[in-house]
Amino acid sequence: xxxxxxxxxxxxxxVVGAPFTAFPSAMMKYGGAGVSGWGTLCGCLNGAAAAxxxxxxxxxxxxxxxxxxxxYGVTALPDYKPKAPKFANIxxxxxxxxxxxxxxxxxxxxxxxxxxxxxxxxxxxxxTASTVKYTVDLLNKQSxxxxxxxxxxxxxxxxxxxxxxxxxxxxxxxANNATxxxxxxxxxxxxxxxxxxx
Amino acid sequence: xxxxxxxxxxxxxxVVGAPFTAFPSAMMKYGGAGVSGWGTLCGCLNGAAAAxxxxxxxxxxxxxxxxxxxxYGVTALPDYKPKAPKFANIxxxxxxxxxxxxxxxxxxxxxxxxxxxxxxxxxxxxxTASTVKYTVDLLNKQSxxxxxxxxxxxxxxxxxxxxxxxxxxxxxxxANNATxxxxxxxxxxxxxxxxxxx
Numbered sequence: 001x002x003x004x005x006x007x008x009x010x011x012x013x014x015v016v017g018a019p020f021t022a023f024p025s026a027m028m029k030y031g032g033a034g035v036s037g038w039g040t041l042c043g044c045l046n047g048a049a050a051a052x053x054x055x056x057x058x059x060x061x062x063x064x065x066x067x068x069x070x071x072y073g074v075t076a077l078p079d080y081k082p083k084a085p086k087f088a089n090i091x092x093x094x095x096x097x098x099x100x101x102x103x104x105x106x107x108x109x110x111x112x113x114x115x116x117x118x119x120x121x122x123x124x125x126x127x128t129a130s131t132v133k134y135t136v137d138l139l140n141k142q143s144x145x146x147x148x149x150x151x152x153x154x155x156x157x158x159x160x161x162x163x164x165x166x167x168x169x170x171x172x173x174x175a176n177n178a179t180x181x182x183x184x185x186x187x188x189x190x191x192x193x194x195x196x197x198x
Numbered sequence: 199x200x201x202x203x204x205x206x207x208x209x210x211x212x213v214v215g216a217p218f219t220a221f222p223s224a225m226m227k228y229g230g231a232g233v234s235g236w237g238t239l240c241g242c243l244n245g246a247a248a249a250x251x252x253x254x255x256x257x258x259x260x261x262x263x264x265x266x267x268x269x270y271g272v273t274a275l276p277d278y279k280p281k282a283p284k285f286a287n288i289x290x291x292x293x294x295x296x297x298x299x300x301x302x303x304x305x306x307x308x309x310x311x312x313x314x315x316x317x318x319x320x321x322x323x324x325x326t327a328s329t330v331k332y333t334v335d336l337l338n339k340q341s342x343x344x345x346x347x348x349x350x351x352x353x354x355x356x357x358x359x360x361x362x363x364x365x366x367x368x369x370x371x372x373a374n375n376a377t378x379x380x381x382x383x384x385x386x387x388x389x390x391x392x393x394x395x396x
Contacts, residue, residue: 022220029259030251034239036263039373040296041232041239053228061227065234098238099297101373108370115372116364166314172306174313175237175299184382 001031003125004047007132008139009054023054034100042100044124044131045072055139063149064138066177069098070151071134073179078126080133090123096183153177160188199229201323202245205330206337207252221252232298240298242322242329243270253337261347262336264375267296268349269332271377276324278331288321294381351375358386 005028013020028050030036031043048068053061076092093110095103104115104124113119141147153161153176160181164173182189188197203226211218226248228234229241246266251259274290291308293301302313302322311317339345351359351374358379362371380387386395 024252027248027252029256030247030263032256033372033374035244035247035296036256036260036267037372037374038264038267038296038376039371041244046233046239046244049228049233050225054222054225058227058230058234062234065228066236069234069236098233098236101371104372105370114369116369120372171312171314172303173237173299174231174235174302174318176231176235178236187384 001043001047001050002026002028003128004044004131004135005051006047007128008048008051008135011136039101039104040099042072042095042098042103044128045069045098047128048131048135052135052139056142060142063151064135064142064147066151067138067149068131068135069177070179072131073098078123078130080126080129082126082129085126086122087119090119090126096180098179102183151177154179157181160185199241199245199248200224200226201326202242202329202333203249204245205326206246206249206333209334237299237302238297240270240293240296240301242326243267243296245326246329246333250333250337254340258340261349262333262340262345264349265336265347266329266333267375268377270329271296276321276328278324278327280324280327283324284320285317288317288324294378296377300381349375352377355379358383 002025006025009020009023009025013023028047031041031046034040034042035046045068049065052064052068055061056064073095076094078090078092081090091107091111093107095106097103097106104120107113107123108115108120111119111123113123138147157178157180161173161176162168163170165171165176187193200223204223207218207221207223211221226245229239229244232238232240233244243266247263250262250266253259254262271293274292276288276290279288289305289309291305293304295301295304302318305321306313306318309317309321336345355376355378359371359374360366361368363369363374385391
């Protein structure tokens with residue numbers, strides 16, 4: 001979280017100066033490992049979203065955040081490689097989620113590296129750089145007036161939300177956006193949904 | 199997120215003044231509904247954690263965050279009632295998670311209210327107040343030198359982590375802390391774990 005926030009706002013502090021120079025960016029250290037090791041929201045998304053909303057009001061920030069979160073969920077990452085990398089290669093994986101735990105575990109399953117390996121730490125560093133680069137591209141487009149929101153939740157998600165989202169017969173889900181529901185709700189895939197699915 | 203952060207830092211701005219008066223708290227609006235409707239980390243936890251880390255370095259902040267996240271996962275909430283409530287009563291529920299979507303859905307399942315109902319909106323407002331009150335109690339204890347960390351992940355979680363956490367035979371989980379694993383990994387409860395559990 002700190003890395004992604006500082007990668008955006010620290011650069012603004014260098015190039016633009018005040019008021020960004022006054023921001024206590026180190027406060028963003030709380031978001032590491034999905035907030036203090038709880039594995040919730042991926043820290044680089046938390047930090048990038050904070051930076052986006054520091055720059056734009058929610059009406060403009062949320063579509064940028066949605067674009068970023070959607071991209072993160074479906075893209076083989078990291079797609080950034082440092083100029084002087086500690087490891088020659090870091091395998092990519094698709095997170096299929098915006099959560100730290102799911103993102104890391106999918107990477108471990110794909111790469112066969114352990115969760116506390118130095119390769120995993122570098123993967124998260126490279127991923128943070130990927131996220132900053134993608135976010136800054138979106139912010140530059142917004143600034144140039146050329147940002148166009150393209151994110152839509154996939155049909156498998158909107159299918160679930162047609163019953164469980166706003167106005168549905170079993171409206172118990174407050175979230176509007178997701179990459180997938182079945183990464184946690186595997187029962188839907190194995191035919192164990194309480195009522196037959198259409 | 200904005201509510202929880204402003205409930206803590208806004209009060210510091212009133213009582214202590216600078217530097218808290220200069221903080222652009224409205225940036226925390228990004229965390230609503232688990233960040234822009236993505237249902238990830240509950241906004242009031244994200245905002246409270248941000249405030250905690252604004253006040254203390256991670257070595258002191260993280261134990262406070264852990265205490266808060268642990269309490270949130272297992273406590274019947276909201277346990278705060280406004281002086282002039284819109285609704286006479288808001289049912290309580292146990293979130294069993296730190297995620298917005300899980301927290302809200304468990305509340306909807308318990309209360310029978312819909313996810314976009316005005317009662318649900320008030321539940322989240324009351325819950326934010328509960329979270330702020332609990333956080334400020336922890337911060338006051340830290341400030342008075344009487345804070346004692348009590349949070350431990352429950353045995354069901356440390357059992358999973360004995361194989362999947364640091365040093366385990368299938369070390370694929372980076373998270374150290376959780377209320378439960380089985381809210382998503384129901385296969386463990388239904389005997390579908392890939393290898394027999396001890």
